[in-house]
Amino acid sequence: MPWPLYLALKQLFPTGRRFPFFTFISVTGVALGVALLIVVMSVMGGFGYEIHRMITDTQGEVQVKVSDGGVVENPADLIPVIAAVPGVVGVTPYAVGLSGLMYGEKASFPQILGIDLKRVESVVQLNRFIRPGSLDDLDDDTVILSVQLASSLGARLGDKVVLYSPLFFKDAMKKNDEVMLPRELRVVGVFEVGHQQLDSNTAIVTLRRMQDLYGLGHAVHGFNVRLAPGADVDAAVARFNAALPLGTGLKAYSWMDSFNDFLWVLQMEKNMFFFLLLFIVIVAAFSVTSSLLISVVRKTREIGLLGALGGRPRDVAICFCAQGLFIGTVGTVLGLALGLGVLAVRNDLIHTLTHLTQREDVFQKFYQLSQLPAHTAGADVAKIVVFTIVISTLAGVIPAWRASKLKPVEALRSE
Amino acid sequence: MSENLSSSPAAATNVQPSKLKAEYCVTPGASAGLEVVLSATALRKNYLSGSQRLEVLRGVDLAVAAGESVSIRGESGSGKSTLLNLLSGLDTPDAGSLLWSGRSPHPKDRARFLGMVFQSFYLIPEIDALANVLMAARILGVLGAAQRARAKELLALTGLVGRAAHLPAQLSGGERQRVAVARALMNSPRLILADEPTGNLDEHTGDSVVELLLSLCRETQTALVLVTHNAAHAQKTSRQLFLHDGKLSYG
Structure with a gap:
């Protein structure tokens, strides 16, 4: 030395x-x-x-949606295209939007998330976050509330809440003769993912119920995609954008893009x-x-x-x-x-x-x-x-x- | 490292430039055919004290041959330490020339050519006696089994067997100075400059340290310049000089 x-x-x-x-x-x-x-x-x-972890646990690593906020008219055709991209292990369509929810005299305007019951578990292990209740009980006449929403409404398992469609307000304002009636849904679960944004004011219904509420027909707002563990998210996003059909306005966003700010x-x-x-x-x-x-x-x-x-x-x-x-x-x-x-x-x-x-x-x-x-x-x-x-x-x-x-x-x- | 600064007597005798017949020697004894290890010619050194210029050295001539011991005495403030600093190359003269084995002194050569012993020992307190001796070899850049063996041998020669692992604080003044002597000899230098090495020691211990220094230098053909106030110690050297009025003279 x-x-x-x-x-x-x-x-x-x-x-x-x-x-x-x-x-x-x-x-x-x-x-x-x-x-x-x-x-x-x-x-x-x-x-x-x-x-x-919370973001990827609740929506997967990648979202595919229409860039101007429009709807995807033919989700059934696109699912195989997305699933065929290397590294994809699960894909599920979703529809999301605000709506009115009432329990007794109490009202709230939560974000309503419509999920595809057949596919959702391939992307999100939603059942992990539902306490009490179960995803298995979710159907077109039931709803799962986020923990703070349930708490603010005072709604418990088995209680019935009333969900108003945005179309109801539209029809009412136009003074149409026929209006879309609000739906009565039974609470079958309360979820808590630990993410303030989701836990504060969210309700989960079936995709079909959400399509019905919003008058979407078979259309959806986008797809949540789960990648294989350790996959390069940015590379996957590039592969999606190369594989998605042109002219549809569809674009892939990584979880980082979604929560960029x-x-x-x-x-x-x-x-x-x-x-x-x-x-x-x-x-x-x-x-x-x-x-x-x-x-x-x-x-x-x-x-x-x-x-x-x-x-x-x-x-x-x-x-x-x-x-x-x-x-x-x-x-x-x-x-x-x-x-x-x-x-x-x-x-x-x-x-x-x-x-x-x-x-x-x-x-x-x-x-x-x-x-x-x-x-x-x-x-x-x-x-x-x-x-x-x-x-x-x-x-x-x-x-x-x-x-x-x-x-x-x-x-x-x-x- | 240049050949003529080598500690090997064989190597040294092959180098003719260092074999100077120094006409400017204070004593002709230095020019008995032996290699002149140190030669100083007309060294001058001045200091400024306020506006006053002090002529400390006013033309010092000195030549020291291999194996020779020279003592320098003088009154306090006569410039003995200043002269030693010039001879060691740590300070530069205002005029005159200095040669180490026939070459101009270079800082790079100091570790091999020169060993120094000081009044205040200057051992490094954080390391033991053996490591202090080896410090000279470390600075030279050669440290191996041979150097470790030599350091132990030098500690044995200086009577410090069993004290190698002791820190300086655990040694007496005499023992510390013996470690300093061993350190000065570690790199087999051609010249040792000792600046009042017994100044902090009692008479008996001082005597033994000087005896040790003289005998080791004699055995290893190392030139020694000993600055001392002690007449008895000076008498033991082969030449006794006085520094007076800025010049060297015979005792």
Whole structure:
């Protein structure tokens, strides 16, 4: 090992002696910064990952629909075309729109989702989210409500709700003699997917009921598509767009396209957090610089000796820069361990904290989550490791420059 | 590394430029046909003290042959340390010339050509005695089994068997200076410059350190320049010089 690196290691971790206080403080500062970065990035990543999971769990990875919001007149012809695209494991048509829903005196305007009972399970395991009730009980005269909709209406399993078609309002406004009468549907399930948008105000009916409500005939609004696990979504979207018939206005959208704004905000927040929290590492790096500068002053005569033994100023500089590098490396490793450790027990920590403050229900209501999600992405870890080690190494530059500028004669004479 | 700076006597005798018949030697004893390891001619060094110019060295001539030991005494402030700094190449003279084995000093050659012993030992506190001795070899860029064996041998020669794994803080002053002597000899240098090496030691320990330094230099044909205040130590060297009024003279 070149002597500057050897000496840098020995000055930080001396032979047969305790961890020096200066090393401990410097390494701890860096480790805390890294741990915080890992925890926050992982939790932010966890939210993103949970949202990805919820979106793909409830609508598949790809949606095929008419780009101007129109309807698909011949879904039966298109299903084989979509299913034939490589990587597709399931395809189901859907129709969706707003409508009026009444239970007793209470009214709501939920989003009504019409699903194809024969095909839906090939894309979405809807039954997983239905508690209480079952998808098996869904037919043209029944409905499944989202948890918050059921709660706001006060509707329970077996209760009957009245669903108004938009055509009813249209007919009523035009004062037509014949109006589409509202349908009475029995509640056979309540679902909760953990996604605020869906859980707040959604009702699920059969595709046929939805087509009837909207006067769609056999038309649908689009198709949800499930891809094989690990499939490249963007590549699949490109394949769909190549396979879909021209002139129909049909286009494939990935789940990321559908939630582009939301995901962009999430990514922005994550980037912002990274930028802000990086300052903790930068502050820690200043502490490393300060400690190393003190070390240069304290070791002035040793630096003079190294010159007298034939050490070049460049090597003396490397010795101090390397100390920054080693502090950064050890701090990063310890910080990663600490951060991952905290993440491993995050739910216990939160449970203890919310239990102590008696705010468990507030946490669940506010975040829509009973557990804190976390997803540690390799790219985030790599980014944190590289930034921290580079910043810590740069922290050694000023002390290194000062040390290399010392003249051995003057350094040896210093008191 | 140049051949003429090699520690091998065979290699050294093959190099004619270093065999100087130094006419400017303070004593003719240095020119008895042996290789002149160190030759300084008309070295001058001035310092500015405020607006006043102090002439510390006013034309120093010195030649030291291989295996020769030279002591330099002088009053405090006479410029002994300044002279040693010039001879070591750590400082540059305002005038005059300096040659190491017939060549101009180059920082690259210092680790192999020169060993230095200081009054304050200057051991690295974080590493043990053996590692301190090996530091000279590390800086030279040659560290292997042979160097480790040599470092252990030098510690044995300096009476530090069993102290190799001790940190400087665990050693007495005399022991620390012995480690410093071993370190100075580690790379088999041609010249050792010792700046008051017994200044921080008691009389008995100081005597033993000087004896050790002289005997090791004699055995290895290493030239020694010893700056000391101690007349008894100076008497043990082959030539005794005084630095007075910025010039060297016989004792």
